[in-house]
Amino acid sequence: AQKITQTQPGMFVQEKEAVTLDCTxxxxxxxxxxxxxxxxxxxEMIFLIYQGSxxxxxxxxxxxxxxxxxxxxxxxxxxxxSQLGDSAMYFCAMREPTDSWGKLQFGAGTQVVVTP
Amino acid sequence: xxxxxxxxxxxxxxxGQNVTLSCEQNLNHDAMYWxxxxxxxxxxxxxxxxxxNDFQKGDIAEGYSVSREKKESFPxxxxxxxxxxxxxxxxxxxxxxxxxxxxxxxxxxxxLTVT
Numbered sequence: 001a002q003k004i005t006q007t008q009p010g011m012f013v014q015e016k017e018a019v020t021l022d023c024t025x026x027x028x029x030x031x032x033x034x035x036x037x038x039x040x041x042x043x044e045m046i047f048l049i050y051q052g053s054x055x056x057x058x059x060x061x062x063x064x065x066x067x068x069x070x071x072x073x074x075x076x077x078x079x080x081x082s083q084l085g086d087s088a089m090y091f092c093a094m095r096e097p098t099d100s101w102g103k104l105q106f107g108a109g110t111q112v113v114v115t116p
Numbered sequence: 117x118x119x120x121x122x123x124x125x126x127x128x129x130x131x132g133q134n135v136t137l138s139c140e141q142n143l144n145h146d147a148m149y150w151x152x153x154x155x156x157x158x159x160x161x162x163x164x165x166x167x168x169n170d171f172q173k174g175d176i177a178e179g180y181s182v183s184r185e186k187k188e189s190f191p192x193x194x195x196x197x198x199x200x201x202x203x204x205x206x207x208x209x210x211x212x213x214x215x216x217x218x219x220x221x222x223x224x225x226x227x228l229t230v231t
Contacts, residue, residue, distance in 0.1 A: 004158075033217055043204060045159075045222035052217060091158055103174065104149070104208075104220055106158035 003027065004092050004107035012113050013082050020067070021077040021110045023092030029053075032096040034075045035104065036066065039089040048090075051075055079112075087114045118143045120223035122207050127228045129201075137192045137226045139207035148190035149208040149220060152176060159206060165190055166214065194228065201230045 005024045013019040025034065036048040051059045051066045059066040067076040079086055092107045120141045129135045141148065147166045151159040161174030165184040179198025184190055190209075194201045204227050208220040 035219055037222075043206075043225040043227070045206060045208070047219040047221065050217065050219055093159075103161055103164070104159075106160075108156075108158045 003105045004094055006092055006107035006110050008110045009108070010111040010113070012115055013086075015084060015114055015116050016081055018078060018080045019082055019112060021079070021090050021092075021112070023075045023077065023107060025073050025075060025092070025094050027073075027094065027096050029096045029098065032094055034066070034068070035093045035095070036064070036075075036077045037091045037093060037106075038086075039091065039109070041088070045091070049077065082114045084114050084116065087112060120207055120209055120221060122205075122223035122226050125224065125226060127226055129228070129230050131230055132196045133230075134196060135194050135201075135228065135230075137194065137205055137207075137228070139190045139192065139223060140188055141190075141207075141209045141221075141223075142188060143209055143211075143221065144187070145209035145211050145221070146187070147210045147212060147220075148184065149210075150174075150180070150182065150190070150192045151206045151208065153204040153206060153225075162192065162205075194230075201228060203228060 032053045034051045038046045049059050049061045049064045051068050058068050063080045065078045089109045091109045093104050123138045149164040150162040153159050160176050163182040165171035181193045206225045207223040210218045210220045
């Protein structure tokens with residue numbers, strides 16, 4: 001069964017506008033971690049932001065914030081004031097204690113294109 | 117600078133040949149991982165290792181093998197038994213493979229093409 005679902009295969013956003021990338025997850029463990037990564041066309045994966053299942057507040061890192069709705073099992077990434085350099089593939093991922101914490105399970109990703 | 121290096125960036129092989137992808141990290145991380153990425157898809161875990169001389173199969177381990185003789189190194193061998201080896205391979209590491217809070221740092225990847 002799919003653990004991480006990203007329903008938006010691609011989206012366009014104008015420079016300086018905010019964009020929200022959707023991510024829903026499926027787990028029965030009360031303790032888990034949620035991550036967002038950025039993958040530019042060069043291929044490397046860049047860590048953006050982390051949210052723990054017990055964290056009371058939504059995570060923020062500069063222009064990135066995570067809209068964490070635990071009851072809905074939703075962890076949407078918000079990028080404020082988009083820049084041309086934000087054009088990339090964005091992946092949501094989850095770690096849970098099943099089989100230790102070794103696995104990071106990824107969604108299929110959302111391609112973001114920022115236009116001038 | 118600390119980081120993860122993968123070599124080579126592009127690799128071409130003939131069908132039926134084994135090939136080894138290199139992954140080295142100088143971050144002093146305990147845990148290391150290998151992922152495979154196919155076009156338009158997310159990453160899938162091949163193997164991971166939480167300490168030296170120990171490793172576990174991920175979701176798609178068939179046709180692959182690994183070793184972890186040193187903390188810094190986690191090479192991946194793509195064997196001739198792997199049916200569709202052409203893909204982008206990413207190596208990653210994290211401080212601790214036992215804690216949900218630690219992010220994984222990724223190398224630049226190796227793009228393998230088998231013809």
